[in-house]
Amino acid sequence: MELTQEIRDRLKDLCTSQKLAVVSTHSGGQPYASLVAFVASDDLRHIFFVTARTTRKFANLKKDPRVAVLINSSSNAESDFHEAVSITATGTAEEIKGSERQGILKRYLSKHPYLDDFARSPSCALIRVAARSYYMVQNFQKVMELHVDR
Amino acid sequence: MNWILSAEDINQTDRRRVGGKGYALALLKKGGFAVSKTLCVTSETYQEYVSRTGLRERILLELNRKAFRDMRWEEIWDCATRIRNMFLRKPIPEEISAELKQAIRTIFEDNAVVVRSSSPEEDAAATSFAGLHESYVNIRGSDAILEHILKVWASLWSDAALLYRQEIGLDVKKSAMAVVIQEIVAGDKSGVAFSKSPNDASQGVVESVYGLNQGLVDGAVEPDRWILDRRQKTIISHTPAERRHWVVTAASGVQLEALPAELTKLPPLADTEARRVFELSLAAENYFKSPQDVEWTFCKQDLIVLQSRPITTLSTQKSDDNRGWYLSLHRSFENLKLLRQKIEDDLIPAMIRTADQLMQRDLTKLSDQDLAAEINRRWEINQKWTNIYWEEFIPYAHGVRLFGQIYNDAIHPEDPYEFVDLLTHSQMASLERNQMLADLADRVRSNPSLAKALSARQTDELDSQFVEAVDRFVEKFGDLTCAVTGGTQCEQESDSLYKILLEMAAHPSAEDKRKASRDRDALQEKFLSSFAGEQKKKAAEILDLARSSYRLRDDDNIYLGRIEAQLLAAVREARQRIDTYQHQDWHKKDVSDLIRVVESLDHRRAFQAPYQQEPNGNFVIQARQLIGQPAGPGLAKGPARVITHAAELAEFKYGEILICDAVDPNMTFVVPLAAGVVERRGGMLIHGAIIAREYGLPCVTGIPDVTTLIQNGDEVTVDGYLGIVTIGSSDL
Numbered sequence: 001m002e003l004t005q006e007i008r009d010r011l012k013d014l015c016t017s018q019k020l021a022v023v024s025t026h027s028g029g030q031p032y033a034s035l036v037a038f039v040a041s042d043d044l045r046h047i048f049f050v051t052a053r054t055t056r057k058f059a060n061l062k063k064d065p066r067v068a069v070l071i072n073s074s075s076n077a078e079s080d081f082h083e084a085v086s087i088t089a090t091g092t093a094e095e096i097k098g099s100e101r102q103g104i105l106k107r108y109l110s111k112h113p114y115l116d117d118f119a120r121s122p123s124c125a126l127i128r129v130a131a132r133s134y135y136m137v138q139n140f141q142k143v144m145e146l147h148v149d150r
Numbered sequence: 151m152n153w154i155l156s157a158e159d160i161n162q163t164d165r166r167r168v169g170g171k172g173y174a175l176a177l178l179k180k181g182g183f184a185v186s187k188t189l190c191v192t193s194e195t196y197q198e199y200v201s202r203t204g205l206r207e208r209i210l211l212e213l214n215r216k217a218f219r220d221m222r223w224e225e226i227w228d229c230a231t232r233i234r235n236m237f238l239r240k241p242i243p244e245e246i247s248a249e250l251k252q253a254i255r256t257i258f259e260d261n262a263v264v265v266r267s268s269s270p271e272e273d274a275a276a277t278s279f280a281g282l283h284e285s286y287v288n289i290r291g292s293d294a295i296l297e298h299i300l301k302v303w304a305s306l307w308s309d310a311a312l313l314y315r316q317e318i319g320l321d322v323k324k325s326a327m328a329v330v331i332q333e334i335v336a337g338d339k340s341g342v343a344f345s346k347s348p349n350d351a352s353q354g355v356v357e358s359v360y361g362l363n364q365g366l367v368d369g370a371v372e373p374d375r376w377i378l379d380r381r382q383k384t385i386i387s388h389t390p391a392e393r394r395h396w397v398v399t400a401a402s403g404v405q406l407e408a409l410p411a412e413l414t415k416l417p418p419l420a421d422t423e424a425r426r427v428f429e430l431s432l433a434a435e436n437y438f439k440s441p442q443d444v445e446w447t448f449c450k451q452d453l454i455v456l457q458s459r460p461i462t463t464l465s466t467q468k469s470d471d472n473r474g475w476y477l478s479l480h481r482s483f484e485n486l487k488l489l490r491q492k493i494e495d496d497l498i499p500a501m502i503r504t505a506d507q508l509m510q511r512d513l514t515k516l517s518d519q520d521l522a523a524e525i526n527r528r529w530e531i532n533q534k535w536t537n538i539y540w541e542e543f544i545p546y547a548h549g550v551r552l553f554g555q556i557y558n559d560a561i562h563p564e565d566p567y568e569f570v571d572l573l574t575h576s577q578m579a580s581l582e583r584n585q586m587l588a589d590l591a592d593r594v595r596s597n598p599s600l601a602k603a604l605s606a607r608q609t610d611e612l613d614s615q616f617v618e619a620v621d622r623f624v625e626k627f628g629d630l631t632c633a634v635t636g637g638t639q640c641e642q643e644s645d646s647l648y649k650i651l652l653e654m655a656a657h658p659s660a661e662d663k664r665k666a667s668r669d670r671d672a673l674q675e676k677f678l679s680s681f682a683g684e685q686k687k688k689a690a691e692i693l694d695l696a697r698s699s700y701r702l703r704d705d706d707n708i709y710l711g712r713i714e715a716q717l718l719a720a721v722r723e724a725r726q727r728i729d730t731y732q733h734q735d736w737h738k739k740d741v742s743d744l745i746r747v748v749e750s751l752d753h754r755r756a757f758q759a760p761y762q763q764e765p766n767g768n769f770v771i772q773a774r775q776l777i778g779q780p781a782g783p784g785l786a787k788g789p790a791r792v793i794t795h796a797a798e799l800a801e802f803k804y805g806e807i808l809i810c811d812a813v814d815p816n817m818t819f820v821v822p823l824a825a826g827v828v829e830r831r832g833g834m835l836i837h838g839a840i841i842a843r844e845y846g847l848p849c850v851t852g853i854p855d856v857t858t859l860i861q862n863g864d865e866v867t868v869d870g871y872l873g874i875v876t877i878g879s880s881d882l
Contacts, residue, residue, distance in 0.1 A: 004771045044769075078207045082214040090882055133882070135774065139214055141874055143775035 007144055008044065011134060014071055014085055015040035015047075019112065022070040023049065023129075025060035032056055038071070039111045045148055047089060047129040048096075048108055050119045058125060065093045067129055085138045091131040101126055153195040153246050154253045157188040167192040169268030169328035174438070174458050181437045183430075184454045187257055187333040193270050193326035195246060196303055203240045209233055209307060210322050215777050215873075216832075220854045223309070223476040224833035227551065228779060230309040231834075235558055235566035237304035242296060250299070251292040254331065261333050262290045262399065265298040266457075267305055268328040271318055282311045282318065283327070287364055288334055288399045295331060301559075302329050313473045335454050336399055337447030339418040341366055341373060343431035344461060346380065346441035353386065354378045356427050358418040361396030363445055363456070364404050370482060371395050371406070374417045376424045383429060385421055393418075401685065406484060419448075426453060434458045481548045483692060489546050490698055497542060498702075501535060501709040505636065508716035513723040521724055522743040528717040529751060535713050543706040549699025550835055553692050560680040560689075565783070567834050572673050572693065574844050576701040579708040580815040581844060583627045583635070584822055588661050590619055591654035601655060604648055620647070627819075628715060633796035635711035635816045637718055646800030653823060657804040660822030660845055704815045704840055711816040717751075724748050773859040773877050779832055780873035781839035782849030786826035790864040790877075792857050793817075807866045811857050813838040821845055826868035828875055830856045842870075850875050 021038040024031055034057045036049040047069055051058050061067070072086035096104055105126055109116055118124060134146040152159075160168055160176035168176065172190040179185045200206040212233055216225070242250065267283035284305035286298045305311070306327040311320060319325075340363030347353040357366060357373035365371030372391040379386055393414045397404050419427065427446055430453060434442040438458065445456040481489070508528065516524055550573065557569035593616055594601050603611040624638060630647045632640035654660075674693070681689045724744045731741050791806040793799060793813075802808070802820040810817075812831040818841040821827065825847065829838040832852020842849035848870030853859075860866060860877055867876040 004769065007771060008769065078204075079210065081207055082210040139216075139777055140211055141775060141872070142777045143773075143876075145772040145774045147770040147772065149770060 007136060007146055010085060010138070011044055011087060011136060011146065012040075014073060014087060015044065018071050018073060020071075021047070021049070023057060024068040024070070025057045026064060027056070027060050032060060037112045037115060038069070039108045044134075045131060047091075047131060048104055049127050049129075050108065050115065050124050051127060052121075052124050054123065061093050061127065067091060067093045069129060069131075081140055085136065087137070088135045089129065089131040090133050090135075091129045093127050093129045096126045096128050104128070151194060151198070153192060153198075153249050155190045155192060156253070156257060157185070157190070160190060164192075166270045167194060167328065169193065169270045169330070170459065171266060171268035171457055172328055172330045173268075175330065175332070177438070178434070178455055178458060183434070183437075184452060186335050186454060186456075189253060189257055189331040190268065191250065191299055191329040191331070193328045195250075196306075196326045196328070198246065199240075199242055199303070202243050205236055205240060206322060208236055212236075213312075213322065215779070216852065216854070218312075218315070221852075222832055223313070223472075224835065225779065225852050226312045227309040228832075228834050230307055230312060231551075231554065231558070232566050233307040234301070234304040234555075235562070237300045238297075238558060238562045239564075240300075242300070247296055250296060254292045254295055258331070258333055260290065262288045263295060264330075264332045264334050264456075265289050265295060265302055266330040266332065267302045268330045269306075269318075270326060270328060282308060282314060284308065287362065287404050288402060290402065294402070299329050299331075303327050310477050313476065332456070334399070335447050335449050335456070337362065337449045337454070340445075340447035340456075341418070341427070343427050343444045343446060344441070345428075345431035345435035345444070346461060347377070348461065352380055354380050354428050354431060356419070356424050356431075358424070358427070359391075359396060360393070360409055360413055360418050361398050362404055363397075363447060365395065365397035365406065367445070368482075370484070371397060374419065376419070376428075378425070378428045380432070383425060383432075385424060388417065388421075388424070390417055401683070423448065430455065479545050479548050481545055481552070483552060483688075483695070486546065486549045486552065486695055486699070489542060490549070490695060493542060493546055493702060494698065497538060498705070498709060501713065504531060504535070505709070505712040505716060508713070509636075513720055518727065518741065518744055521720065521727070522747045525717070525720045525724060525747045525751070528720050532714050532717045535710055539706060539710055543702060546699055547703045547835070549695045550703065553696030553699075556689065556692055557677055560677060567781075568673070569677075569696075570700075570834070570840075570843055572670060572677065573697050573700040574840075575670065576697050578701050578815075578844075579635075579705045580818050580841065583623075583708075584819055585661070586623050586627070587650070587654065587819055588659055588822065590616075590623060591651050592659065593619070594651055594655035595659075601652065604652055607645060607648070623647070630800065630819060631797060632715060632718065633814075633816060634714045634718065635708045637711075637715035639722065640718070640797070646797070649800045650802070650819065650823075653802065653804055657823070700835075700840070703835065704837060707815040707837070711814075721748055721751060775877070776853045776856065776859065776875045778828070778850040778853040778856075778873050778875065779834060780870055781829075781834050781836075781851040782827070782842040782847055782870045784826070784846065784848030784870040785868070786848045786870075787865070787867045788825040790860050790862060790866045791824075792860055792862050794857055807868055808838075809856060809860050809866070810838070812836075813841075815841070821847070826850075826866075826870070828853065828856055828860075828866070828868060830854065 019037055020035055022033050023036050024033045026032060036051065038047055038049045040047050069089040070086065072084055074080040074084040105119060109119060131148055133148065136144050155164065155168060157176045157179045160173065165173045168190040175185055175188050212229055264285060264287050266285040269283060284302055286301065289295050289298050306325060311318065339358055339360050341356065341358035344355040347355050356376040356378065359366045359371045359373045366373045374391045375389045377386045378384065393409055395406050396409045397406055430446060431442055431444045434444050441461045442458045443461045444458045447454050447456060513521065554569045558566055594604060600612065600616060628636040629638045630650060678686055678689055725748060728741050728744055788805045788807045790809050791802055793808065793810040796817060799817060799820050802823050804823045805825050807826045807828060808820060808824040809828045813829055815837050818837060821841045822845060827838050827842040827847055827849040829836065829851045830853060836851055839849050839851055848868045850868055850870060850873050853875060864877050865879060
């Protein structure tokens with residue numbers, strides 16, 4: 001159905017055009033939100049970001065890998081109310097180690113070349129979020145869900 | 151910043167700020183033409199107003215609820231109504247209004263004025279589509295003038311402007327509206343003049359009426375017409391009008407009145423005057439260096455220019471362009487009054503008679519050939535009434551809109567559809583049917599043995615009084631299996647009526663849910679008390695007309711449904727015969743006539759195919775929250791019942807949310823069982839919304855693909871305040 005394609009296209013556009021996302025973790029039930037630079041996989045099944053291991057969000061993820069990730073196209077203007085598109089992804093995070101790391105890091109840095117030193121630092125972790133569902137909001141209040149069949 | 155300029159102060163650089171009309175008037179004044187006192191509210195004033203009040207983004211939000219391509223005209227009209235109400239309810243900021251008022255008082259003192267739209271996108275595009283923006287005649291006093299400036303601004307977003315948004319380049323971020331305020335000249339005779347006829351380049355045209363030229367411009371008064379030779383400046387012909395009416399100023403605004411008898415015999419212009427008007431248009435042409443369309447008025451011996459604009463040739467409309475037809479639905483009060491008479495006195499009684507006569511005829515007694523002929527005859531009758539429905543009944547529905555606008559102008563309500571509450575509780579046929587159903591359900595509710603017999607379908611054990619009452623219902627409204635009222639046995643198992651009755655009897659009656667009429671009386675008082683004298687009388691008349699229009703909007707479908715039911719009855723009789731003959735192997739019997747006629751009719755209604763999930767990279771799409779229009783206030787939650795075929799209505803259960811493509815009054819008997827109503831077709835005044843309001847149910851309309859995005863049994867929440875439908879629970 002064209003609807004599915006339309007929603008996937010919009011989702012993809014947003015993941016490509018936006019550089020930053022808000023990642024939500026929690027510590028003992030207390031929610032905690034952080035701004036990260038991200039990149040998404042072509043099939044939209046994964047979202048990757050880099051974080052220093054000393055951060056609260058990293059500590060939180062170690063304890064509970066469940067996360068929510070918010071990506072949106074708002075520009076802090078009045079027109080955002082009718083123009084901005086926002087998606088919330090829910091899923092599970094894990095640190096990428098071993099042979100996979102090199103390829104994904106390359107992909108990440110091609111989107112964020114200015115983060116080269118940061119991302120390659122031994123004190124940073126490359127995180128992969130396996131998205132379970134996307135919740136897309138547009139036209140102020142229209143919400144569509146996209147569930148990833150795993 | 152100069153929010154307002156007088157004609158004398160307008161320069162070449164102000165062209166866009168004051169719009170085409172304002173700029174032309176300023177030039178005329180400079181050129182020595184007789185022009186009445188004129189002020190211009192600049193387009194920057196509009197921009198400043200929509201920025202400071204936040205209206206610009208509110209308009210954008212309103213227009214972005216839904217793609218324009220998915221909007222019906224009714225929805226566009228609703229959009230325009232909501233936007234208009236936003237303007238009415240947001241006063242011009244003090245700092246700006248003080249400056250406007252001071253300029254207005256200085257120039258006009260307490261004299262009456264005309265408040266006109268003057269679009270900067272002038273004039274070529276806008277004038278090709280006359281009537282896009284509003285003008286108001288005979289407004290007096292700075293407060294009233296300011297209120298009418300708001301109305302002119304709002305008309306930048308009129309339904310007509312939204313329909314032609316592409317042609318006129320309408321864009322919320324850029325479009326603005328300047329306003330011309332002109333002292334009114336209460337001319338004895340007025341009209342228009344074309345310096346060059348659109349039909350013949352060697353000729354010019356003068357048209358004239360008695361009184362104000364408002365009547366000519368909006369088509370209410372037929373003008374006398376002169377054709378003149380451009381070179382010789384002589385009259386070639388004069389075509390007199392049937393002079394019956396003129397438009398004159400009222401206490402506020404204008405009104406159409408009968409023309410005094412002594413004037414009906416005389417053309418408004420003498421030949422010398424017609425020539426003088428024509429020469430004025432030639433002078434304007436010469437001045438502007440292009441053929442002009444001039445509006446003028448004679449005040450005693452003074453010939454005054456009201457406005458002048460270049461003549462634009464109308465682009466020919468494409469045949470698939472329905473917009474002209476939609477705009478023709480804007481009817482005047484006078485026109486609607488005549489339509490009402492015709493509909494109430496002639497058409498409705500004739501429809502009832504027709505259905506009754508058809509019902510009397512015993513189809514089983516007809517020969518096959520006669521039955522085939524009868525089907526054709528009934529098809530034609532049905533077709534005739536369907537055409538009348540489009541030509542007379544649909545335009546009559548505008549009575550409700552006209553009233554809505556007058557109500558909103560007077561009250562400035564928070565909810566732009568508050569006026570609908572004044573129209574409910576009419577004696578609608580669909581409510582009469584629902585009342586009869588409720589009475590039958592009462593009998594079942596209070597009589598357990600009756601309920602038991604009905605559940606077991608032991609029809610021979612039903613008491614005779616109940617059976618008679620059921621028969622009376624079926625005779626009048628049908629057995630509820632058909633998509634049309636009065637139809638019977640459209641389904642093989644036609645116990646829909648019993649199912650619905652049992653479901654109703656098992657739950658509290660919905661008739662109590664219908665809103666108390668006390669609110670209505672208070673609302674009516676609030677509306678009428680905002681008028682005085684003659685205006686009050688007229689307001690009461692318009693309310694009465696609106697009630698009739700509202701009732702008719704529902705009733706006409708019921709009456710039309712009864713006629714269609716008779717066509718279906720004849721088709722069913724033919725199908726049965728064909729079936730019987732073929733079963734009994736009567737090869738000799740020639741049924742080709744019947745087969746041909748039945749096959750030539752296709753009465754099945756097209757419904758949307760159920761949603762089918764296509765495999766798409768293992769992603770599953772689900773709607774969570776859908777936006778439509780708030781069409782009935784309230785909040786309700788319940789399982790969805792998606793209706794894609796009339797027969798499914800019998801399965802409707804108490805407390806379910808009715809989800810449908812387009813409900814019509816023939817199907818609204820389930821609404822008393824429903825907790826909320828959601829419809830794909832959009833509009834505030836569609837049948838689903840009308841009936842939901844009657845029962846005080848939350849209603850949301852105009853959600854594209856709603857019957858495919860929501861599945862039977864989905865848990866659904868209807869927010870009738872915001873126009874939102876939420877699907878599923880809040881768990882992730």
